[in-house]
Amino acid sequence: MSKIAKPLIAVLGAALAFLEGAAHAGGQGAVRQDADRKVVTMTDGQGDLSLRLRYDGKCMLDQITVRGRQVAGADGVADGVRIDGQWYTTRTGGASPNVAAGKNTLTVRGIVYGKPDFQVRETWYFKTKPDGIEWTIQRRYPTAATLQDTGFPEWNFAAIDTWKGGVLGNGGVVWNKYLASNDATYGAHTSAVTFWNPDANDCLRITPTLPPGYQGAVRFSHQRSGQQSMHFSVSKEELKPNHELRRYLPDRGDLWAPFQVSPGEVRVTLTLQAPSYRDAYDRGTFRGVDGDGIRELMNTVSRYGVIDTHLTGGNGWLSGYICLHEQWYGQIALALADPNYTANLAATLNFERDHAIGADGRVKSRWTYDAGDAMPGTYDEYGFYEAQWGYLMDSQTDYVIDAAELYDLTGDTPWLAGQKATCEKALDYLIRREVGNTGLAAMRTDSEREHQGSDWLDIVWASYENALVNAEMYYALTHWADAEDALGDTQKASSYRAFAARLKSAFNKPIGEGGFWDPANQWYVYWRDKDGSAHGDNLVTPVNFSAIAYGLCDDPARRKAILDRTEAEMRKEKLFFWPLTFSSFLPEEAASSNFPFPTYENGDIFMSWGEVGVRAYAAYDPALALKYVQQTLARYAKDGLSCQRYLRGSQEGAGDDILAGNCMTIVGLYRDIYGVQPKPNRLYLEPHLSRELNGTQLRYLLRGQKYVIDLNTNGSAITANNCTIRDTSPFAVNAANNSLEYFPGQSKEWALSVTPAKGQRVTIQIASWPTDANAPRRWTELGSGKGKAAYVVAHLMPNTVYEWKIGGKAAGRLRSDGAGSLRFATAWDGVAREVEVGRPIPCKPTPALRATPPATGRVIRIDIAGSLRKSVSCKPFPSREGWREAPGWVCKGWGAP
Numbered sequence: 001m002s003k004i005a006k007p008l009i010a011v012l013g014a015a016l017a018f019l020e021g022a023a024h025a026g027g028q029g030a031v032r033q034d035a036d037r038k039v040v041t042m043t044d045g046q047g048d049l050s051l052r053l054r055y056d057g058k059c060m061l062d063q064i065t066v067r068g069r070q071v072a073g074a075d076g077v078a079d080g081v082r083i084d085g086q087w088y089t090t091r092t093g094g095a096s097p098n099v100a101a102g103k104n105t106l107t108v109r110g111i112v113y114g115k116p117d118f119q120v121r122e123t124w125y126f127k128t129k130p131d132g133i134e135w136t137i138q139r140r141y142p143t144a145a146t147l148q149d150t151g152f153p154e155w156n157f158a159a160i161d162t163w164k165g166g167v168l169g170n171g172g173v174v175w176n177k178y179l180a181s182n183d184a185t186y187g188a189h190t191s192a193v194t195f196w197n198p199d200a201n202d203c204l205r206i207t208p209t210l211p212p213g214y215q216g217a218v219r220f221s222h223q224r225s226g227q228q229s230m231h232f233s234v235s236k237e238e239l240k241p242n243h244e245l246r247r248y249l250p251d252r253g254d255l256w257a258p259f260q261v262s263p264g265e266v267r268v269t270l271t272l273q274a275p276s277y278r279d280a281y282d283r284g285t286f287r288g289v290d291g292d293g294i295r296e297l298m299n300t301v302s303r304y305g306v307i308d309t310h311l312t313g314g315n316g317w318l319s320g321y322i323c324l325h326e327q328w329y330g331q332i333a334l335a336l337a338d339p340n341y342t343a344n345l346a347a348t349l350n351f352e353r354d355h356a357i358g359a360d361g362r363v364k365s366r367w368t369y370d371a372g373d374a375m376p377g378t379y380d381e382y383g384f385y386e387a388q389w390g391y392l393m394d395s396q397t398d399y400v401i402d403a404a405e406l407y408d409l410t411g412d413t414p415w416l417a418g419q420k421a422t423c424e425k426a427l428d429y430l431i432r433r434e435v436g437n438t439g440l441a442a443m444r445t446d447s448e449r450e451h452q453g454s455d456w457l458d459i460v461w462a463s464y465e466n467a468l469v470n471a472e473m474y475y476a477l478t479h480w481a482d483a484e485d486a487l488g489d490t491q492k493a494s495s496y497r498a499f500a501a502r503l504k505s506a507f508n509k510p511i512g513e514g515g516f517w518d519p520a521n522q523w524y525v526y527w528r529d530k531d532g533s534a535h536g537d538n539l540v541t542p543v544n545f546s547a548i549a550y551g552l553c554d555d556p557a558r559r560k561a562i563l564d565r566t567e568a569e570m571r572k573e574k575l576f577f578w579p580l581t582f583s584s585f586l587p588e589e590a591a592s593s594n595f596p597f598p599t600y601e602n603g604d605i606f607m608s609w610g611e612v613g614v615r616a617y618a619a620y621d622p623a624l625a626l627k628y629v630q631q632t633l634a635r636y637a638k639d640g641l642s643c644q645r646y647l648r649g650s651q652e653g654a655g656d657d658i659l660a661g662n663c664m665t666i667v668g669l670y671r672d673i674y675g676v677q678p679k680p681n682r683l684y685l686e687p688h689l690s691r692e693l694n695g696t697q698l699r700y701l702l703r704g705q706k707y708v709i710d711l712n713t714n715g716s717a718i719t720a721n722n723c724t725i726r727d728t729s730p731f732a733v734n735a736a737n738n739s740l741e742y743f744p745g746q747s748k749e750w751a752l753s754v755t756p757a758k759g760q761r762v763t764i765q766i767a768s769w770p771t772d773a774n775a776p777r778r779w780t781e782l783g784s785g786k787g788k789a790a791y792v793v794a795h796l797m798p799n800t801v802y803e804w805k806i807g808g809k810a811a812g813r814l815r816s817d818g819a820g821s822l823r824f825a826t827a828w829d830g831v832a833r834e835v836e837v838g839r840p841i842p843c844k845p846t847p848a849l850r851a852t853p854p855a856t857g858r859v860i861r862i863d864i865a866g867s868l869r870k871s872v873s874c875k876p877f878p879s880r881e882g883w884r885e886a887p888g889w890v891c892k893g894w895g896a897p
Contacts, residue, residue, distance in 0.1 A: 029128025171341025305660025614668025757787025
């Protein structure tokens, strides 16, 4: 076996389990009734989930066994309603229902509970399955009523630490450590939840199916008994928060306002499963980093920013803030790779489009539960407002960035079209504020003396020409220009790129010439007042990292100066993560609460800027970028990153506004080190690896397609549809039907398509794929299984003959079609071999075709000259340029090999 074949086989073999899915063993499960004790035990076919029903004067699940672990609390699982301040449940005070047990089914009839004048009647249906249990609840309300609360059903688990948390159907999480105090409550408008315990390696997945026209909601509470409860609600109207817009209450359970129910039947089906946690959330095999830490951090910190459906942010549901002036939500979706989170982010951007953006294009900068942080008069009924610290202008750019990057992930062009006008308004709002013809947009303040913030560092008085906002503006313009291309508006795309080019030129000028570059200190300053004075000349990391990460600083000498100086300062102080600044702002440049240095935004550590920092370093020094990833994971293992910031002096966590943005360093690991960068029609891979990461294998889900990504400094590979493609340079793939398409470099169009035969597995190692259509394409292929794999090589010269080689020997000649594509198929003998589609073969000059018309009739016979000779019959053709209608007709330009 060749040296190439062995790693190719290893890559393909290791990917199969994930791509094909684990086989399910076991039958349909079983139902066992003990009529004397009035209990019924139901178990799924794999023995992973078992429920025990008690019906002795009550009707409840009193035992839930998940992969051998009993998780139910003393109050078990029951249905109930709360009316006039009183709970009525199936747990107490009723006659024993009628039970009919089958081999794998159970029907429970005659369940009655409620007030004497409001008797709720239910029937429960259970069915065991190979990998779970299906529970249908059929509830009938006798009359219209107002419910103060409901359990449809209510689940009670043994303790608040029975589960680490629950992943929600909207991509969010209930993280139980944040419900540590009695009566602490969190809820959201979703119904599906997957509870997990990493130590026990188990999950309980609950997936409701609601009737058409009904809405689901969940409420999680820490009961005074020590149990954790979860109440499902099902209603025709979306439940409203009971206290302002709050989804979290620290010391009470009445989260949702009372709601109306109508007389009649409501039927809900719950699908219950108990998968292995490591299998259900398998992110792959990690080298050089803590893979378990990555999984846990992504399932907790990154998801915690989801406050509710259409409310996704980078703070979290404890404090309840969403900053529209943050550009990393699409990037979190990229790393998380959860379709539910992605869909909820799309809904969030639609909600913001409809309610947070004015007719003039101004994007309100924040959302929260109440008006406490709002500039007077700006808080609206939807929860959006302007921050009390000033007009934060990065909300303009970051809304557009989030929309553009989400489109990269989804490829949903109709959704993007629905964002087009709004994103253009948001950009044009800043474009109208251009200073002269520089491309630089002005803030709404002229000087730091106005004591107003203008960006994420909201109590630093950055004004007029703000380098951070303009760096994000550049990124937004260039990224949204690509979106305009996708929507067919090339004129808009060109105008945005032209504006971005002016901005970049002005940005990079020395401060003496009106730009942001400080040639003395060899870094970018933060802002320039209207009088031309430069400020924030203290190595502000968000400014300098953004200039590099977003493509404004493409001068290698400048990049080196900034990054080397930054790392020198980090080593000097032995910091585990980058602070916002390395030296102090001047007293007049920031609020007094930022002093003495280092304090808060004047020198403390905020991890939300982690992806920008990793991106800045990844191409320059991957090992340095990786170091800060490793240190972030170590800190997560210590404290869960459960803080707003880290104090510069002690490097201990501080601040009760816990930030989901603390996940951004791991987002940078995925996007910038592993190089996973989805595009609308492909999965693009541009890794920046150090050797200790060799052997990393990622499981990645994109647009419903499973991919396996193998990473190595000697070349990386992507597997899907029984096909692996490996390249030593950046490349992309797309799984289409039963094929895998290969995109060389940053090409937006595929150049090679491989379709294995049924039962076949194919591995391709790209050797050479030049952009020149006349240059040879070479690869090594290895296949297993019978049949022939079908190939299409695209973007060649149209209607041209190419030589085809296998193993260095001529295998024939192929003619491309009118679109410049070649099609052929091959079978293998079990060894790796080289394939080449060579240079075009020169054509012989005319005469190329000789045609002698017959004396009579409408049929002529054509003899094709050259080495290919063939006689065919055809009907007369119309006169065309280059044809002589006489004996010996000649078609000029058609050659024969």
